[in-house]
Amino acid sequence: MLVPGGPLVTTLVTPTLDATPSLFGRESEQRRLGDFVHGVRMTGGAMLVRGEAGIGKTALLLDTAGLAAAHGMRILRTAGVESETHMPFAGLNQVLFPLRTEFAELPTPQRDALGAAFGLTDVRVPDPFLIALATLNLLGEAAARSPVLLLVEDAHWLDRASADVLAFVARRLDSEPILLLAAIRDGFQSPLDRAGLPELLLDRLDDAAATALLETHSPTLTSAVRTRLLREAAGNPLALVELPITADTRNGRKPLPPGWLPLTTRLEQTFTGRMSGLPPAVRTTLLVAALNDGTTLSETLDATALITGLPVTADDLAPAVAVRLVDVHETEVTFRHPLMRSAIYQGASVSQRHAAHAALAGVLTGRPDRSLWHRAASTPKPDETIAAELETAAGSVRRRGDLLSAVAALEHAVRLSENPDHRCERLVLAAEYAAEMGRRDIVVRLLGEGERLRLSPRQRARIVWIRESFEDGIRDDSAAAHSLADLAESMAAQGDVDLALKLLSSASLRCFWAHADERARQRVVTVAEALPVDDLDGRLLTVLAFAAPIERGKVVIERLRHLAAHPTGGRPPARLLGSSALMVGAFDLAEKFCAASLPVLRAQGRLSLLARDLGAQAWSAARLADLSVAIPAAEEAARLAHETSQPLMHAIAQASGAVLAALRGEQDRVEILGMAAEQVALPVGARPVLATVQLARGLAALGEGRYADAFDHLRRMHDPADPAFHLALRCFSVAELADAAAHSGQGRAIAGIIEELETVALTTPSPALHADLRYARAVLADEAAAEPFFAAALAADLRRWPFVRARVHLAYGEWLRRQRRTAESRAPLRMARETFDALGVIPWSERARQELRASGESSRSRISEARDVLTAQELQIAQMAADGLTNREIGEKLYLSHRTVSSHLYRIFPKLGITSRSALSTALRASA
DSSP: OOOOOSOOOSOOOOOOTTTOGGGTTOHHHHHHHHHHHHHHTTTOEEEEEEESTTSSHHHHHHHHHHHHHHTTOEEEEEEOOGGGTTSTTHHHHHHHGGGGGGGGGSOHHHHHHHHHHTTSOOOOOSOHHHHHHHHHHHHHHHHHHSOEEEEEESGGGSOHHHHHHHHHHHTTOTTSSEEEEEEEETTOOOGGGGGOOOEEEOOOOOHHHHHHHHHHHOTTOOHHHHHHHHHHHTTOHHHHHHHHHHHOOTTSOOOOOSSOOOHHHHHHHHHHHHHTTSOHHHHHHHHHHHHOSSOBHHHHHHHHHHHHSSOOOGGGGHHHHHTTSEEEOSSBEEESSHHHHHHHHHHSOHHHHHHHHHHHHHHTTTOHHHHHHHHHHHOSSOOHHHHHHHHHHHHHHHHTTOHHHHHHHHHHHHHHOOSHHHHHHHHHHHHHHHHHTTOHHHHHHHHHHHTTSOOOHHHHHHHHHHHHHHHTTOSOOHHHHHHHHHHHHHHHHTTOHHHHHHHHHHHHHHHHHSOOOHHHHHHHHHHHHTSSSOTTOHHHHHHHHHHOTTTTHHHHHHHHHHHHHOOOSSOOOTHHHHHHHHHTTOHHHHHHHHHHHHHHHHHHTOHHHHHHHHHHHHHHHHHTTOHHHHHHHHHHHHHHHHHTTOHHHHHHHHHHHHHHHHHHTOHHHHHHHHHHHHHHHHHHTOHHHHHHHHHHHHHHHHHTTOHHHHHHHHHGGGOTTSTTOOTTGGGGSHHHHHHHHHHTTOGGGGHHHHHHHHHHHTTOOOHHHHHHHHHHHHHHSOGGGOHHHHHHHHHSOOTTOHHHHHHHHHHHHHHHHHTTOHHHHHHHHHHHHHHHHHHTOHHHHHHHHHHHHHTTOOOOOOOOOHHHHSOHHHHHHHHHHHTTOOHHHHHHHHTOOHHHHHHHHHHHHHHHTOOSGGGHHHHHHHTO
């Protein structure tokens, strides 16, 4: 059930100096935060407040809350707690608890996802990003009534699931009246670190401010003690307030220990020192509170009573309140600072901790999920019963979309397993979950532990596959692809066909990303085709397409065409088919399959897979010069790949963006995107990225008429010794290479390449390769013998390939003019110009215009179009709105709030010179 997990308020008063002593000396930082609140409270924004323990982060957040309340903002709050890091969505629970009555207003998939996250429903969450979108929309609806300030204290201790959701939200607040402020301690990491947010760094107080703060709070200190405290505190506000309490020996407390200690250690010892004079029952109560994963007072008191055997009331905590360790409210007990909790934990013995956890488990019987964690923490020796329950809990939280908590549960289960076989299986499963969420650090640690266990052959094969999921096949290592195929064959012989396909997929990816030799690629194909699976299984087609796009091109294309013609019948997901079609040069089929899979992935919230499918769509659409599809796909693929931590997919999306920039004549952008992609690809030798960058540079040079430069860039894709060589992708740059060679007088230099690819074309019916070769034959032929080749190129069925056909028309018109058949040249040149204009490939439009002018025919100026004035995301939103989707529907597809969509449309209309949504279709058609 959804429960309040912390102080959740809608208004706050400005805190007093006593409540926030570290605010002293922070006037400049508070002014900056105040300006930030004033500047973004109606448009949205987020900021991190970073600094060491006790530096004043919480105080600044609270003071900002007072300022926000004065501006009529609604304040929501959450705080990370070290003991709650294993509790899925504990932090998000705190944020959304005041909005629980508004869940019903969300679209059904989002409402179900959020309900599953909080244990309200048993619906399986396909991807945690669906929970994130639900949170964004819920906060957006609340902000529509009143601007919202969301405070996140100790964000470094938030459970990972909540932190991921808040990072997702923080990246999307540019059009929402929501301000997110998160405090993070130095030396800790959080998903919010990667959200690209501005930061406010808090330094220590200078000598004057530190002295003034100490004088204000401890005016009776002797000169010697004051001097020492100033030195020990070193400008840390919390230390300046807390250390004097221990230094004051009038009530029998021990003085500060001699010698220098790190600040956090000094403060923890300070808090521990305050406990030394407290009654044993109070110290026990504090330990229970420190280990409790909630703040409910009754839970802490009841658990303490179980340990002591005596009744315990809130009044018993009065001594701890007096020495300012905790605050006790009617229903809650909270520590005044997170260090107090950790100090108490560190000061307890292992047996004392076990007893506290056992007591908490005893009082939380009505909350079985929380009780289980405490039972596990209370057990010093293996316990198969608890281990099995933790394994079950792992499956439950995984269904709710929290893989990290599932991993934590399985790790506890591994520690408590009595059966060695169960221990091995749970550890491998934990590693699989960690790999699924992209946590290389956890995977490496778990696999290191697994190496010390007696794993079964199948478990070791699974570990190999897990390792491969992080490799993406990088490095030219044919032996690895071969050994993966051998292992897959072994697993298939044992009946595990699914694992065999996974291993073969990893092997085929090695063939794609690197340069495996023919023997290794053939071995992968042989094992794959021997598996007892349907010939139309998408997993099998993907393996064949990536491992042997030429050798098995005919088989893959035939089966893909069958699937395209018969899309029903329980066939494999279309997402497995788009990239397969790309690899064999069937770009029209790739676009079709991607278009079919994207809505499903969007609805499921599977952003990692969505980024990959968008990348395939962008690459294919770019080669077709279908810019209306390719431009938004490349931008969204890059954004989502970055957000889901897929650096190679991000790089290839950037490289595809560089290709699109070349087609648009945006030379500077070509280099910016190309260099960014190379920075990721070069160190690991990611050949597809490097090949795509060279294609982009070659296109850019062709567009500017720098044919020799274009030849140099494109020639690299066909040199096996060059890191930009790629067995499949080189087949889709033949036309550009031939164009560059013909115009730079280097036709003979590529005769060997063309001859080799003509041989390749006898093996595969790749539409892209055959179209390119028809073009190359025409432009590289002797002038007197070229016309039949042009006729053959124009006679081909290129209805789905307008850019390719227009390119042939342009080259044919150029050839006719060189043959002094000027009047005849105008018709093909005119057709080329019109097609290039419609496609928006500006350099080619200008080239056709120049040729027409040379033939004596003038051309009207090219009309500006939507692609010229809209950003990639604006173009995507405009297209969806023109198709009749509402703002809310567009937001659900693009993982934006509907108000962000509305803000984009507000900017789109004047750019297109329209005033209403109904005019979008006409405006976009005019530029299509």
